[in-house]
Amino acid sequence: MRAVVLREFGAPEVLRPEEVPEPERTPGWVTVRLKASALNWHDVLVRRGHYSSPLPHVPGADGAGIRADTGEEVVIVPSLWWGEDESSPAPGWEILGDHRPGTCAELVRVPVECVAPRPPGYSWEQAAALPLVGLTTYRALFTRAGLREGESLLVLGAGGGIATTAVAFAAGMGACAFVTSSSEDKIDRARELGASGGVCYTDPDWAARVKALSPGGLGFDVVLDSVGTWQDALRALRPGGRLVVLGASAAEQAPIDVRGFYFGQYSLLGTTMGGPRDFTGLLRLLDTRSIAPPVIDRVFPLDDAAAAHRYLEQGSGFGKVVLRHD
Template structure:
């Protein structure tokens, strides 16, 4: 089958079209003929060698296509072997595309319980863009932070897939949402998704400016931090608020005033991509509320995966980058 093959770790240019064997049949696993795949920053880290994937390798966690055994339209849930404990993934957990061939190919083979129906009305690109960011964001906001209608949410770094999904999901269930961004254009785009406003994080004191946009200026119930800005995020919370952390793209270490933390009665919640049961909860949420599909920033043909990775790494986009297989 045709695929994009990683034969060495490095820059985007190491992603080249090639031919690899079709997936072999295996009991309990299903082959999907892919129509689209979506990029995630996780793919960039795999490409760079951070996850020590076997070489040659096919990247890609997200995808949507047609089951070859039943003809059903499906999306792929890239959470493999989460385990029975919903509080955290088990020792066998891995993300599709880390060590097993992923979705940058015509075909992919996954466990049968890692498939879900394509949501009604979703294009192939939108369906492919949903799983990883949808699952990650749903777990962060609803399983971990317990966000409810009527509460307030600050999303750090509007523009990426998690941030745009967070705005859509939170506003869709009746929470008020404010974002931070590097540009006024992205803030306006977030408003179109349901945010009430935003602040520029490059400006000094942005956390105070954001807090002023919270209900009564008292701080947010929840701050979603995919970047690692803990001190500023805590400063934007109300007393007793929850900081939920799912990334460290800007900083891998943080200094926190311990006394202020415990006197503020804050909760600090770490989270990662969720379980198949979280994904079932996401699909129920989409059925019960009017929530826009994932925002597509740009689509590339599968053979142009290197260009898609360059576009993702340059930043500046709003929404998801996808690969179309047709």
């Protein structure tokens, strides 16, 4: 079968298309013939060696295609062995494509509980783009933060898959969403998804500016931070608000004013991609609310995975980068 293979860690050029053996049959696992896969920043970190993936390796967490044994149209749930504890993953939890062959291939083999029906009306590209960002965003906003209809949400960064998905989820739930971004163009595009507005984080005083846009100027009920700027994020929260952290793309250390934190009655919530039960909740949300499908920024052929990674790393896109497998 055709696959994108990583034989060394490094720049996008280390990703090369090759012919590799088809996955072996394993009891309790199913094979999916993939129609499309989607990239995440997580895949960049895998390529760079941050997760010590075995070499040679086929990366990729997200995908959608045809289940080989039943002919069903499915999406891949890339959360393996989450466990029974809803509050956190089990010690053996891993993300598909970290240590096991992933979705940048014509075929992928996953545990039977890690496939779910393709959402009605979704293209193959949209279906492939949903699982990781959809599952991560659903857990962050609803399982962890408990975002409710009528509340306010600030999403740090407007262009990535998590950000665009969070705005769509909030709008569909009847929450009021705002964003930060590096450009007015991305803020305008976030408005098209349902955001009420936003500010450019290039302004040194962006936290005060965006707080002034919140209901009553009191701050936001929830701030979703995938970049690691806790100090500024806390400044944008209302007293008693919830800061949900799911990334550290800009900073891995975050000093905070401890006294101000506890006097502000803030909640600090860490989160990751969720498990199968979160995905069930996500599909229920899509069934019961009017929520726009994932935004697709650009589609590349599978063999052009290196070019897709280069484009993703530029950070200039808006929405998801997808590989087509046809």
